[in-house]
Amino acid sequence: MDTAISLRGVRKSLGGREVLRGISLEVYHGDVFGYLGPNGAGKTTTIRVLLGLLTADSGEILLLGEPASSGARMKLGFVLESDGLFDGLTAAENLSLFARLYGVRSPEVEKVLALVGLRGKERGRVGTFSRGMRQRLALARALLHDPEILVLDEPTAGLDPSGQMEVRELIRELATSGKTVFFSSHNLDEVERLCNRIALIHRGEIRLQGGVEELRAGGQGYAVELPTEPPSEMLTKLQHEERLGFKGVQGQRLIFEPGDDVGISELAQTLSELGLEIEAIYRRRASLEELYRQILAEGE
Amino acid sequence: MRNFFTIAAHSLRANLRHRQGMIAIAVLLLGIVPVFFAMKGMLAELLAKGPWDIVAPWVVNTLGLSGYLVALLCVVFLGVMLGVGTLTQEKAKGALEALLATPLGPWALWWGKVAGCFLPAFAAGMVVSFGVLWALNAAAVVPVLGNPLFPGPVVATVGVGVPFLGLGIAALVNLIGLLVANPNIASLSVVVIVLAVSNVLPRLGLEFAEWSFAWVNAGTGLFILATSLLFAWRLLTKERIVLSAKRL
Structure with a gap:
């Protein structure tokens, strides 16, 4: 080019x-x-x-x-x-x-x-x-x-x-x-x-x-869509599952950034075992704002 | 060279349209009227004292002073007022930076700006100064002597000495205006120069109607011009102009 x-x-x-x-x-x-x-x-x-x-x-x-x-x-x-x-x-x-x-x-x-x-x-x-x-x-x-x-x-x-x-x-x-x-x-x-x-x-x-x-597109984890907002006790459970890299909740969407050893199917299976009803799960794309904040925070 | 002419033409037009330029022209015209009447009165008084062979040196000297004052007002005062007004505005608004981002070099910008303020001041200076000399002759000298007086040293001072002084000052003022954060400092430098010249010249024992007076003025202008060129050679870069504007 x-x-x-x-x-x-x-x-x-x-x-x-x-x-x-x-x-x-x-x-x-x-x-x-x-x-x-x-x-x-x-x-x-x-x-x-x-x-x-x-x-x-x-x-x-x-x-x-x-x-x-x-x-x-x-x-x-x-x-x-x-x-x-x-x-x-x-x-x-x-x-x-x-x-x-x-x-x-x-x-x-x-x-x-x-x-x-x-x-x-x-x-x-x-x-x-x-x-x-x-x-x-x-x-x-x-x-x-x-x-x-x-x-x-x-x-x-x-x-x-x-x-x-x-x-x-x-x-x-x-x-x-x-x-x-x-x-x-x-x-x-x-x-x-x-x-x-x-x-x-x-x-x-x-x-x-x-x-x-x-x-x-680079390494920004997964988003999991739920039919309803998750109860707070469920969020506590997710926080204890460290390998899932639970990052937070946005309405009916949960954000995960697990390590390389946890794939999409394993994440889905673990969440089902925890009793979560999953509507959709997909690889998440970071917004530029997130990348920007991350880079700036690294520089501090 | 093409860029120099482009900037000179642009500056000329901008200076003549600028409010500060219009005020300077108005002040100048208002200032010349009392100078004319004061000098006319002095000449009439001297000529009335007669005889001609005794009063002649004072009459010629008065004409020299008249021409010098008017030329100095036009070429130096008007030139500086015209130049500094637009330079300050263009610098503050980033227009100089935009010009320099084109193929325009800093020297073409500088000399374009000098031409833009010096040329109208020079043209106005020559017309007004020789006009005042002609009017003084017509009003005070011709009725007594029967013929006008345009002594060679007076003509040289008005036509050569003051223009060189004006050119030197215009070059220095614009150079300072381009390189310092506040171009109004340039105006201050002119006050300092004019005060210095007006203090030094009388101490040299020169009369306004002497050849040496014309050459001292021209020489002072050339000295200021040479100093400006030396400083510009060392200091005038796009970077310095841009960074000085940044601090405004």
Whole structure:
């Protein structure tokens, strides 16, 4: 699979603190890659290093297989944490300015504005735009030079729910059109819905990386559905059966994370012997939130 | 080079639209009117004292002072006000960071910004300063002498000395504005420079209508420019600009 972005052992210190501690990432062509992490984990620093705004102390950065020079960075479009638009200029003037900096001779301003749902707003002064419109304009700016990779730093931060939905929909459309999208977020639900691959950064280190499905599927035990909520004495019994790895109850569902020696049939048999009526039993898939909490807790 | 012109054109337009720029232009125009009438009164008084061969040095010196003051107000004051206003706003809103995430380099950004504030100030300075000199001649000198006076040293001070001083200060102010967390510190640096220049020049015993006065002003501007270039060569990077903006 072709690699769109590759970071290998990237380190960066700022003000005497090591913000990136040798991070390595692989983003493949066509990925919608979610870059997760709590505030201060190093997400924005990674994006700034990627865009050439900060210089890495060590490590290697490759964009579409080439070392990240200013020429290679022409293949990147970006939306930064603050939209960076000029309030005193119109939407069209903002786009034209950036088009000239990218050397685009005849920018298709109307086309990109239509793509982000801002048709007819060319002459609108950006200072009068809502937060959602500004974010869409920032996305339009990122698309002006038809980049292969989009780097978005928390693109839905500060937007109301409808604004968030619009931006997510746009990201989906861009991914469908063949762009590689790398975006940072601390909204787990958003990442789970949009991304096919993710990485989790915590305290400057990549703690988790891979496909969303494969990460969720990995070793997260079983869920047992019951016809009614279990009595409390039954829960006490289950807690005493240590090898079953009873984790808790969610309404009529029991969660187990047994060791490798206990399979699904053995679990079902043990529960029947204990007198539980089972409606269904299945391998449980962890949510990203659970993985996230687990990784963060390990780092504490 | 293309990026330099792009930023210069953008800054020029943004500065002229900016509220602070409009206020600066208004203050400047209001300030020039009393200067004109004060100087007109001084010239009329000197010329009335006659004879011409005795009062000539003071008349020429008064014209030199008039041209110098007006040019300094336009080129330095207007230039700095125009530049710092937009720089502060763009830095705080992350617009400079967005510009630097494109192929734009820090030097093209710096010189684009310098051009964006210096060029309108220079153009306004030349029009207004020579306009005031022409008006003073028309109002006070021509009625007595029969012909206008545009002494060479005065023309050199207004047309060369002050513009170089303005260019040096514009370069320094924009460099400081790009590198420090609070670009208003840049405005303070101008006050310090103007105070220093206005204290040092009289101590050199120079008259406003001397050739050396023009060259001292130009030389001061070139010195500030060279110092700015030296600092920029050591300090001006995308990283420093981005990190200084972060702390706002």
